[in-house]
Amino acid sequence: MATSEELKERFRQLRTSLEAQPEISEPPKSILRILGSTRSEQKWNTLLAYFLDPSQPHGFDADLLKVFLDAVHDETDAEIEYYHRDIENVKVDTEEMSPQNNRPDIVIRAPEQWFVCIESKVESTEGERQTDRYLEDTHIGSDEKSEFPEDGHHYLFLSKQYAADSKADGFSDLYWNQVVDVFYQKLRRSHGKYPERSVNQLEDFLSTISQVTSMDDDDFTTIQKEKVQLLSEYRTDIDDLLDAAEALRERAIEDWPEMFRNQVDDELWTDDWWVYEENKESGTICRQGWWLDDEDLKPTSVIEETYGDKGFRLFFNHLLRREESFTRGKLTYRLRSSTNVPLRDEFNRLYNSEKWQQKLQPLFEERDITNKGNKRNYFIKTYDLDQSRLPESYFETIATAFEEHLPIVNIVDEILDEALQNIENE
Numbered sequence: 153m154a155t156s157e158e159l160k161e162r163f164r165q166l167r168t169s170l171e172a173q174p175e176i177s178e179p180p181k182s183i184l185r186i187l188g189s190t191r192s193e194q195k196w197n198t199l200l201a202y203f204l205d206p207s208q209p210h211g212f213d214a215d216l217l218k219v220f221l222d223a224v225h226d227e228t229d230a231e232i233e234y235y236h237r238d239i240e241n242v243k244v245d246t247e248e249m250s251p252q253n254n255r256p257d258i259v260i261r262a263p264e265q266w267f268v269c270i271e272s273k274v275e276s277t278e279g280e281r282q283t284d285r286y287l288e289d290t291h292i293g294s295d296e297k298s299e300f301p302e303d304g305h306h307y308l309f310l311s312k313q314y315a316a317d318s319k320a321d322g323f324s325d326l327y328w329n330q331v332v333d334v335f336y337q338k339l340r341r342s343h344g345k346y347p348e349r350s351v352n353q354l355e356d357f358l359s360t361i362s363q364v365t366s367m368d369d370d371d372f373t374t375i376q377k378e379k380v381q382l383l384s385e386y387r388t389d390i391d392d393l394l395d396a397a398e399a400l401r402e403r404a405i406e407d408w409p410e411m412f413r414n415q416v417d418d419e420l421w422t423d424d425w426w427v428y429e430e431n432k433e434s435g436t437i438c439r440q441g442w443w444l445d446d447e448d449l450k451p452t453s454v455i456e457e458t459y460g461d462k463g464f465r466l467f468f469n470h471l472l473r474r475e476e477s478f479t480r481g482k483l484t485y486r487l488r489s490s491t492n493v494p495l496r497d498e499f500n501r502l503y504n505s506e507k508w509q510q511k512l513q514p515l516f517e518e519r520d521i522t523n524k525g526n527k528r529n530y531f532i533k534t535y536d537l538d539q540s541r542l543p544e545s546y547f548e549t550i551a552t553a554f555e556e557h558l559p560i561v562n563i564v565d566e567i568l569d570e571a572l573q574n575i576e577n578e
Contacts, residue, residue, distance in 0.1 A: 174375065182356050182357075182359055182360040182363075183353075183356055184356075184357070184360050185360065190360060190363075190364060191274050191275050191364055192274070193257070193272060193273065193274045193275075193276065194247075196272065196274055196357075196361070197246050197247070197257045197258055197272055198246060199357045200258065200272070200331075200357075201244050201245070201246045201258050203216050203335075203354060203357075204216055204217045204220055204244050204258075204260065205217075205242075205244035206239065206240070206242060207244075210346075210347070210350040210353075210354075211346050211347040211350045212346055212350060212354075214239045214240075214242070215338060216335060216338065216354075217239060217242065217244075217260070218239065219334045219335065219337070219338050220331065220334065220335075221234055221268075222334070223326070223330055223331065223333075223334045224268070224306075224308060224324070224326055227326055227327075227330050228308070228324035228325060228326055229324055230268075230306050230307075230308065230324040231303070232266065232268065232306055233266075234262065234265075234266065238262035238265050238266070239262070241262055241263055242260060242261065242262050243259075243260070243261050243263070244258065244259070244260050245258070245259050245261075245293060246258050246259075248293035248294065249293070250289050250291040250292065250293055250294070251291055251294075252285075252289050252290070252291065254285050254286055254289045254291075256269045256270060256271055256286055256292075256293075257270055257271055257272045258270040258272065259292055259293050261292065261293075261295070261300075262304075263299075264299055264300060265300065265301070265304055266300060266301070266303075266304030266305070266306060267292050267295075267297075267300055267304065267305065267306065268306045268307075268308055269286055269292055269305075269306065269307045269308065270308045270309075270310055271283060271286065271307075271308070271309050271310070271318070271323070272309075272310040272311070273309075273310070273311040273312070273315065274312075274364065274365075277315075277316060278309075278316070278318065278319055281319075282319075283307070283309060283318045283319055283320035283322075283323045284319070284320045286307060286320075286323075287307060287320055287322045287323075306324070307320070307322050307323040307324065308323065308324055308325075308326055309323040309324065309325050309326070310326050310327070310328060310331070311325070311327065311328070312327065312328060312329075312365045313327040313328075313329055313365070327365075328361050328365045329361075329362070329365055329366070331361070332358050332361050332362055332365075335354065335358055336358060339351060339354065339355070394479050397478040397479045397539075397542065398475060398478065398479065400478055400542055400543050401472065401475065401477060401478040401479075401543075403543070404472060404478075404542075404543040404546060404547075405432050405433050405472055405473070406432060407543070407547075408432065408435070408472060408546070408547060408550070409427040409429050409432060411543075411544075411547040412427070412547050412550045412551060412554075413427070414547070415547050415548050415550070415551035416551045416554060416555070417555070420554070420555055420558065423440070424439055424440045425437065425438070425439055425440070426438050426440070426453060428453075428455070428467070430455065433472065433473045434469055434473070435469045435470040435471060435472045435473065436467050436468070436469045437467060437468040437469065437470075437554065438453065438467045438468075439466075439467070439468075439561065439565075440453075441565070441568070442465070442466040442467060442568065443455070443458055443464070443465050443466070443467070444458065444462075444463060444464040444465075444495070444572075445457040445458060445463055446458060446459060446460030446461065446462045446463030447462075449462060449463075449464065449495065449572060449575070449576070458491060460493075461493060462493055462494070462495065463491060463493065464489070464491050464493055464495045464496060464499075465489060465490055465491050466487070466488075466489045466499070466564070466568065467487075467488060467489075468485060468486065468487055468488070468554070468557065469485075469486060469488055470483055470484060470485045470486075470550055470553070471483075471484040471486075472546070477537075477546070478537075478539075478542055478543075478546070481536060481537040481538070481539040481542075482534055482535070482536065482537065483534065483535040483537055483546060483549045483550065483553065484532060484533070484534045484535075485532070485533055485534075485535065485550070485553040485554075485557070486524075486529055486530070486531065486532035486533070487529070487530040487531050487532075487557075487560075487564065488528060488529050488530070489527065489528060489530070490528065492527075494575060495571060495572065495575050496527055497527070498571040498574050498575055499567060499568060499571040500525075500526075500527045501571075502567050502570055502571050502574075503525065503530060503567055504525050508563065508566075508567055509523075511563050512531075512560065512563055515559055515560050515563070516531065516560075519533065519556055519557075520533065521533045521557075521560075531560075533553065533556075535549050535552070535553060537549055
């Protein structure tokens with residue numbers, strides 16, 4: 153194990169490496185990424201077919217179809233000769249089944265003139281004799297291929313540039329990055345000609361294609377990978393520090409009741425408060441009258457007396473049992489009730505009523521406390537710790553949380569008194 157001085161020197165080097173990294177925010181997510189479909193071939197095909205189809209209401213008319221067909225002509229050995237009158241009658245379909253159960257991803261056809269059968273791949277590879285079967289099929293979708301001139305049969309395999317090409321000789325290979333290039337070029341020359349919404353949709357799709365098919369990472373991903381490499385290099389040193397934090401946390405579980413009380417002002421820590429020490433890991437701070445026995449709902453400090461159909465427990469606790477309390481320097485302090493009984497239901501109903509929320513909300517807002525309002529957890533606040541001073545800073549912060557929540561305690565007392573009275577009057 154490295155000495156303290158050796159660790160300090162190594163982490164000075166780590167800090168220098170991190171400071172040399174530029175601050176780059178993660179770019180906004182594309183729609184497909186939000187939907188969890190970044191690499192979905194079906195979604196890619198649906199979007200590509202939409203933009204290629206002149207009959208769709210995207211406002212590009214046949215412009216994208218033309219540049220796509222031109223790219224096929226320029227980048228492959230496919231000799232697609234089209235006339236503008238053909239474009240007006242073009243049909244674009246996805247996954248149309250033939251009588252022989254073949255289903256190309258996209259078919260573009262000018263009736264009785266030509267067709268383009270497209271099989272596209274994002275991550276997957278070609279299926280068993282997939283492109284051969286498409287070539288041998290007598291139909292393209294529901295149409296017989298004989299309805300089209302022999303030189304009007306075109307087959308296109310669309311994939312990543314560095315992936316395997318099509319296996320059948322009759323297919324021409326086109327790459328997604330080539331499609332991206334010609335579409336972007338068309339947009340750059342449009343000068344505001346197309347609807348803004350459609351342009352944004354297309355650019356979003358093209359950015360997804362670029363992200364998935366590019367061999368190069370974007371700036372954000374590059375920086376993250378470099379940081380992960382640093383993590384790998386310093387992993388043992390980091391683990392040593394985290395192990396030290398965990399060792400302190402485990403010892404703090406035993407020490408926290410005494411150390412916490414030493415930090416609290418004697419005028420605040422009165423006989424109304426006590427710490428439940430039978431399970432120190434629970435981090436439970438109790439108030440007289442918040443634990444009520446199961447027999448007649450009288451105050452108790454014996455947890456077993458609260459067990460049953462009526463017994464009630466309300467308390468503050470801090471989550472020292474969680475490793476991240478020391479490894480990430482966080483202290484979570486919350487009001488909680490762990491008994492599923494009628495009194496808790498009534499307390500919860502009153503707590504969330506307009507009458508009491510009007511009194512609680514200003515106190516929460518002043519203290520940046522999150523109002524949960526469910527039956528188990530009522531409100532919660534997470535405090536940042538000074539990790540360089542652990543474990544002492546943890547005990548000090550419990551005392552700070554305890555004092556900060558005292559004005560709210562008085563309102564909680566009133567709510568519990570009203571709830572108890574309502575239950576007793578039933």
